[in-house]
Amino acid sequence: MPVQQTLNTRFYRRLVEIDTLSSGCWLWPGQVLKGYGIIWEGPILAAAAEGRARKKTRAHRVSYELFNGPIPEGMEIDHVCHTNDDDCPAGDACLHRRCVNPDHLEAVSHMENVFRRDERFRRTGVRAVKP
Numbered sequence: 001m002p003v004q005q006t007l008n009t010r011f012y013r014r015l016v017e018i019d020t021l022s023s024g025c026w027l028w029p030g031q032v033l034k035g036y037g038i039i040w041e042g043p044i045l046a047a048a049a050e051g052r053a054r055k056k057t058r059a060h061r062v063s064y065e066l067f068n069g070p071i072p073e074g075m076e077i078d079h080v081c082h083t084n085d086d087d088c089p090a091g092d093a094c095l096h097r098r099c100v101n102p103d104h105l106e107a108v109s110h111m112e113n114v115f116r117r118d119e120r121f122r123r124t125g126v127r128a129v130k131p
């Protein structure tokens with residue numbers, strides 16, 4: 001099965017387990033790494049049989065592509081829910097990283113992403129940690 005199809009299937013399978021916060025955030029119920037939801041491409045043995053490491057993808061990127069379309073080349077995905085929530089402590093305590101609600105995700109250029117981060121810092125005094 002093509003990798004993208006595997007990722008999509010795995011995303012859909014977990015969809016029923018997702019908790020929705022009052023903010024509308026969908027919390028990824030699967031594995032979490034540095035605060036971000038993670039989806040593995042496939043069984044570890046399959047990758048090992050091909051002599052390579054198993055790839056993982058951030059769940060919110062899979063969600064974006066499923067619902068909003070392909071992420072344009074060179075674009076980054078901004079968690080708008082995080083950018084707009086001045087009360088979020090950011091860093092590892094940030095729950096927004098686990099959010100896979102496609103309405104909360106926006107593809108932006110690196111410049112725009114940096115701009116939004118700085119803008120948020122000016123408002124909140126909280127410096128987001130770049131993972």
Ligand SMILES: [Zn+2]
Pocket residue numbers: 024025026081082096099100101104
């Ligand atoms: Zn969210």
Ligand SMILES: [Zn+2]
Pocket residue numbers: 081082083085088089090094095096097
């Ligand atoms: Zn946050």
